[in-house]
Amino acid sequence: MKKNVRVRFAPSPTGPLHIGGVRTALYNYLFAKKHGGKFILRIEDTDRNRFVEGAKEYIEESLEWCGIKIDESTNAGGNFGPYIQSERKDIYKKYINELIESGNAYYAFDTSDELDTLRKQYELEKKVFVYNSETRKRLKNSLTLSKEEVNTKLTNENFVVRFKIPENEQLIMNDVIRGEILINTNTLDDKILFKSDGMPTYHLANIIDDHLMEISHVIRGEEWLPSMPLHVLLYKAFGWENNMPEFAHLPLLLKPTGNGKLSKRDGDKLGFPVFPLFWKAPNGDTASGYKENGYFPDAFINFLSLLGWNSGTEQEIFSMEELIQAFSLEKVNKSGARFDHDKAKWFNNQYLQKKSDLELANLFSEELKEKGISSNIGYITEIVSLIKERAGFVNELWSQSFFFFEKPTEYDKKIIKKRWKEGIGEKLKNIVLIIDNLSNFSRDNIHDSVIKYIEDNELNMGQIMNSMRVSLVGSASGPDLFRIIELLGKQETIDRINIAIEKVNK
RNA sequence: GGCCCGUUCGUCUAGUGGACUAGGACGCCAGGUUUUCAUCCUGGAAACAGGGGUUCAAUGCCCCUACGGGCUACCA
Numbered sequence: 001m002k003k004n005v006r007v008r009f010a011p012s013p014t015g016p017l018h019i020g021g022v023r024t025a026l027y028n029y030l031f032a033k034k035h036g037g038k039f040i041l042r043i044e045d046t047d048r049n050r051f052v053e054g055a056k057e058y059i060e061e062s063l064e065w066c067g068i069k070i071d072e073s074t075n076a077g078g079n080f081g082p083y084i085q086s087e088r089k090d091i092y093k094k095y096i097n098e099l100i101e102s103g104n105a106y107y108a109f110d111t112s113d114e115l116d117t118l119r120k121q122y123e124l125e126k127k128v129f130v131y132n133s134e135t136r137k138r139l140k141n142s143l144t145l146s147k148e149e150v151n152t153k154l155t156n157e158n159f160v161v162r163f164k165i166p167e168n169e170q171l172i173m174n175d176v177i178r179g180e181i182l183i184n185t186n187t188l189d190d191k192i193l194f195k196s197d198g199m200p201t202y203h204l205a206n207i208i209d210d211h212l213m214e215i216s217h218v219i220r221g222e223e224w225l226p227s228m229p230l231h232v233l234l235y236k237a238f239g240w241e242n243n244m245p246e247f248a249h250l251p252l253l254l255k256p257t258g259n260g261k262l263s264k265r266d267g268d269k270l271g272f273p274v275f276p277l278f279w280k281a282p283n284g285d286t287a288s289g290y291k292e293n294g295y296f297p298d299a300f301i302n303f304l305s306l307l308g309w310n311s312g313t314e315q316e317i318f319s320m321e322e323l324i325q326a327f328s329l330e331k332v333n334k335s336g337a338r339f340d341h342d343k344a345k346w347f348n349n350q351y352l353q354k355k356s357d358l359e360l361a362n363l364f365s366e367e368l369k370e371k372g373i374s375s376n377i378g379y380i381t382e383i384v385s386l387i388k389e390r391a392g393f394v395n396e397l398w399s400q401s402f403f404f405f406e407k408p409t410e411y412d413k414k415i416i417k418k419r420w421k422e423g424i425g426e427k428l429k430n431i432v433l434i435i436d437n438l439s440n441f442s443r444d445n446i447h448d449s450v451i452k453y454i455e456d457n458e459l460n461m462g463q464i465m466n467s468m469r470v471s472l473v474g475s476a477s478g479p480d481l482f483r484i485i486e487l488l489g490k491q492e493t494i495d496r497i498n499i500a501i502e503k504v505n506k
Numbered sequence: 507g508g509c510c511c512g513u514u515c516g517u518c519u520a521g522u523g524g525a526c527u528a529g530g531a532c533g534c535c536a537g538g539u540u541u542u543c544a545u546c547c548u549g550g551a552a553a554c555a556g557g558g559g560u561u562c563a564a565u566g567c568c569c570c571u572a573c574g575g576g577c578u579a580c581c582a
Contacts, residue, residue, distance in 0.1 A: 049581085126507075127507090181511080226509070229510095252576070254574090306518065313530095314520080314531080336574080337519090340532065400544090464541085476541095
């Protein structure tokens, strides 16, 4: 890599950042860090109508939660600011004039209504209206009108500035991921570069900013591929083609089933979050996030990194540092990736299993506090070590271990019917006696004593064990029964069995 | 409709002309472990979109078809 690597993530603040955007940011970040470069956050808010309060902050918070560190932005600073396009209006004005003077752009006075009518007319004739080298000769613009007319209109009317697409040129472009892309400029239309409200469109602002901010690689979603020719042509028109950035168009994230790409509007409709963090829109609408759903940021990032990229090895679990080391644009796939929620869950489970018991106990302890339960961290750590392999998320820890903190309020009816046979109460009473007489209350000792009682009296193992379990935890499933007894303690165990005998036999 | 991009198990993917009896992972199924459920272990089913070329040889290169995706706004 000869030049300094500088990449940007350039979302527009029209709402929360969705996971496709997070992945784009991630790939930019990984690429930058791999090559010792800078990761820049630029806010593209040239469409004031779609601006949503809080979106910019949401984007910044999301990247932070993900562990994606911003080198330059409004908050992080940097020498190439401002990093928000609405504050760069004057810059764009200067450059659009340059383009008009060089004959690469022109004023157009057609109203939206006029163009709409035209489009409809064409449609009736089964043709498609394109503002191009052919039609612009018949429309109201500075190429067809006299100087005087143009000047009058410029002062009295709304106008836009359009790019004058060169006629019949074969463009050969290169994409790092897709290779050569060929297109004839006759298929392109004279896109608007400057809107009547005095703001540039995305295309203009994007090229100017990327140039001024010395962006070396444009890594963005595939939805931008069709506008790549326009962008390349703009670089040429400005005379910047010699230090044009390299382009890499990422495959899109697709819906798990059905058609189309994953979009913000999918919200929670698909049965999983599409946003990193919880979002509340100014109008009150809310959408859930991965964070609040119990995902660890490193698991979330690991999962996302593999949607469209693969290291070429069989490794699947990557820390951020490992991702940076392994990442390369050449190994990014070309085709869209369907989102798979099951695999996301699996990743979180993997990360949860890797965490230490103490770390999980601290997280669990916070949840317990919210439920009004406070317990000492040593006890919680013991419980966590017993149940963590049964959970995929921190928020599943409670359902696996609630019985350590409160007595069961009901007993699984199916198990009672199947296992709580005639006379079981008497046998459980004997077990209570055995337990009560234990001086060494260790798991193994409890185990040996109870098993000995069952064997000596030739009792049904399943019946006794399940009856004990249901008495203590309310259901037939759970971790090792004797560890539960050990952790509950002698008195609590005895109480619970006695309560069960009384309640069930009634 | 037009333009552009893509197509390996259900899903994410490995594969860069001979190493392919096409590998891994998720999910699924079966067996084992377990007092139980979960975990865990072992095993299994499961794919090169179709058709033409090029080549001694094609998952891989070329062409066509089909299918999927994106774009086609004074949105980004």
